[in-house]
Amino acid sequence: MTKLVEVDKIHEELAGIVGERFVSNRPEELFLYHWDFVTAEEPGKCDFVVMPEKTEEVRKIVELANREKIPVVPWISGINIGGVCIPREGGIVVDLRRMNRVLEVNEDDMYAVVEGGITWGDLKGYLLKNHPDLRAGITWSPPGTGVISAYICYGMLDLGMVGGTGAEFINGLEVVLPNGKVVRVGSCMASDYWYGRQPLPDLAGLFIGWEGTTGIITKAGIKLWPNLPRRDYIVLGKTVDAGISIFKKLAKAGLGIVDMCFLNYVWLTATQGVRDNEKIPSEPEKAGLPDFYGLVTVTGATDKELDAKEETLMKICSEQGEMAVRFGDAVGIYPENQIGEFLTYTSTPIQLYTVWDFTRGGGGEWTGGYVSSKHIVEMYYKMRQAAIRHGMRPQFYGRVMFGGHYWIGRMNISFNKNDSEETERARRCLMDIDEEARKVGSFIRYKPPPWAKARNFEKADPNSLEFMRKIKKLIDPNGIMNPGQGL
Numbered sequence: 001m002t003k004l005v006e007v008d009k010i011h012e013e014l015a016g017i018v019g020e021r022f023v024s025n026r027p028e029e030l031f032l033y034h035w036d037f038v039t040a041e042e043p044g045k046c047d048f049v050v051m052p053e054k055t056e057e058v059r060k061i062v063e064l065a066n067r068e069k070i071p072v073v074p075w076i077s078g079i080n081i082g083g084v085c086i087p088r089e090g091g092i093v094v095d096l097r098r099m100n101r102v103l104e105v106n107e108d109d110m111y112a113v114v115e116g117g118i119t120w121g122d123l124k125g126y127l128l129k130n131h132p133d134l135r136a137g138i139t140w141s142p143p144g145t146g147v148i149s150a151y152i153c154y155g156m157l158d159l160g161m162v163g164g165t166g167a168e169f170i171n172g173l174e175v176v177l178p179n180g181k182v183v184r185v186g187s188c189m190a191s192d193y194w195y196g197r198q199p200l201p202d203l204a205g206l207f208i209g210w211e212g213t214t215g216i217i218t219k220a221g222i223k224l225w226p227n228l229p230r231r232d233y234i235v236l237g238k239t240v241d242a243g244i245s246i247f248k249k250l251a252k253a254g255l256g257i258v259d260m261c262f263l264n265y266v267w268l269t270a271t272q273g274v275r276d277n278e279k280i281p282s283e284p285e286k287a288g289l290p291d292f293y294g295l296v297t298v299t300g301a302t303d304k305e306l307d308a309k310e311e312t313l314m315k316i317c318s319e320q321g322e323m324a325v326r327f328g329d330a331v332g333i334y335p336e337n338q339i340g341e342f343l344t345y346t347s348t349p350i351q352l353y354t355v356w357d358f359t360r361g362g363g364g365e366w367t368g369g370y371v372s373s374k375h376i377v378e379m380y381y382k383m384r385q386a387a388i389r390h391g392m393r394p395q396f397y398g399r400v401m402f403g404g405h406y407w408i409g410r411m412n413i414s415f416n417k418n419d420s421e422e423t424e425r426a427r428r429c430l431m432d433i434d435e436e437a438r439k440v441g442s443f444i445r446y447k448p449p450p451w452a453k454a455r456n457f458e459k460a461d462p463n464s465l466e467f468m469r470k471i472k473k474l475i476d477p478n479g480i481m482n483p484g485q486g487l
Contacts, residue, residue: 007047010068014050014092017060022051022098033075033093035086046073046087053098055174055182055218062216063180065092065480072178073482074212076117076146083449084153084211088484094216096146102126103219109195110134110224111171116217118147127224135227137169148220152208154370154446156399156408158297159225161251162258164402165370167208171196171221175207178215178476186221194221206475211447212482214475228299230258231306232327235294235317240264240380243292244398246320248373251404253316255298255309260400262294264380267395267412282384282393295327363417365426367433367452368397368410372442376407379443382436383411390429408446411437450486457487 007025014023024030025048034043047070052058065072071091078085087093096117104113105127114123121143123136137157139150150157151166163169172186172194185203188194197204207214237243240262247260265284284291296313300306317324371379380396387394398409411433415426434452437443445452457465469487 010048010070013064014048014061017057018050018052024049033078033087035078044086044088045090046093047090049093049095051095051098055176058094058176058216058218059180059182061092061094062176062178066179066478069478069480071483072480074216076149077119077144079142079145084447084485099218105131105134106195107131107134109193111194111221112136112224113194113219113221114147115219116148119144120147123147133227134224136222136224137163137166147222148217151220151222152217153211154209156401158259160399160401161260161403163223163225168402169223170204170208171223173204173207173217174219175215175217178478178481188221206471211485213472213485214481228301229306230297230299231310233296233298233313233324234327234330235296235322235324236290237292237294237322238290240292241377242320242322243294244377246317246322247294247400248404249316250296250313251400253312255312256300257296258299259297260294262292262398264394264396265289265291266393267397268293270395282388363415363423363426364412365430366410366412367430367437367445368408369437369443369445370406370408371440373404373407375440375442376409379409379437379440382439383433386433386436387411387413387429390425390432392426392429450484453486
């Protein structure tokens with residue numbers, strides 16, 4: 001879009017849709033949309049940013065873009081890692097942050113209908129104030145992160161053990177297609193209720209896992225869960241092997257566990273404020289410390305129920321020769337002058353600050369994906385060794401998903417994003433970690449940047465890939481939706 005007359009024309013039309021205040025092509029404002037948080041990906045470049053307030057405005061924007069064959073990139077907060085919302089081919093970034101309302105909460109069926117730009121802070125704050133007996137599954141990410149973007153990209157939630165990925169929490173969607181038509185999928189397609197995706201053809205899959213390349217989601221029905229009393233436990237394992245063995249037994253014990261996740265030794269030291277440049281070993285074996293720090297959350301209606309579950313949990317851990325304690329008691333293990341640092345483990349904003357060490361450049365990125373439970377241990381050690389080879393400290397985080405049917409794990413590294421040489425070294429390291437993880441056979445990258453998405457499809461069934469490309473072409477014949485993401 002180089003001709004001034006075209007720029008003026010598009011700007012005028014966009015202003016006519018959302019108002020002059022909510023459209024911009026000023027370089028200093030466009031610049032804010034060229035990155036997605038601290039990713040190591042190259043920056044993109046867009047021509048306009050526009051902030052709609054309702055579905056009808058989104059529909060008109062997309063209709064205009066399709067007519068003029070202008071790329072469209074849906075965007076919520078940019079607090080993401082993986083390059084999913086980087087505008088790679090210019091065009092219009094549709095910033096959905098004004099569409100952040102909770103439209104309905106159905107307490108009988110335990111779901112909420114929310115707008116496409118809602119953040120975790122918006123959602124959790126609304127539920128605490130208006131429906132304290134219900135809660136949503138939430139990611140460990142800043143409050144300003146988008147809810148729906150996490151769900152459709154298979155984000156892992158703090159109810160992942162009981163509910164699976166964010167995709168399983170979606171009951172229905174309202175979507176603006178690339179041609180400007182508005183469709184609904186799920187029970188809301190045939191009724192006024194958003195209770196699920198059954199028993200109709202499950203069209204939600206056309207928009208889940210596609211990274212915004214098939215349409216813009218303007219509303220979603222999402223599952224809520226009872227906000228029951230909970231107990232959190234710390235499970236210590238001398239090695240990741242030992243800790244994961246305990247987690248597998250706990251997953252099959254029928255204890256009503258809603259979340260099981262763990263950090264390795266390096267990630268835990270980072271959350272306690274240890275900086276990369278401090279001379280401590282990357283291998284816990286050399287430090288003489290455990291490598292597995294698990295967090296298990298159990299819910300129950302009564303103290304008696306929780307006591308019975310706790311007894312079984314403790315028994316399983318002790319039989320494996322490892323220790324489990326209530327979270328509050330675990331804090332007491334640490335010297336008094338460290339307790340304040342230890343509590344950063346429960347505070348996401350502080351955790352991000354310490355893990356990504358913003359005092360030295362604030363670069364943080366991860367390679368992560370879903371994997372068979374058979375391979376989680378092997379994958380961890382392959383990832384860890386790859387990071388160490390590149391001189392990076394290997395910060396690992398894993399989670400048990402959907403009752404133990406599969407796992408997710410990701411290796412995080414921090415770097416100085418203001419140092420081009422270190423950023424390039426980080427990029428090579430991340431690609432090497434990705435390559436090593438795939439050697440286990442079941443690893444599939446989630447929230448993949450284009451190079452990682454290409455690797456996801458290297459061994460894919462060719463007929464399936466052809467089928468996906470035909471679907472994409474059918475939905476978006478002009479190729480305007482978030483182009484450059486790769487397929």
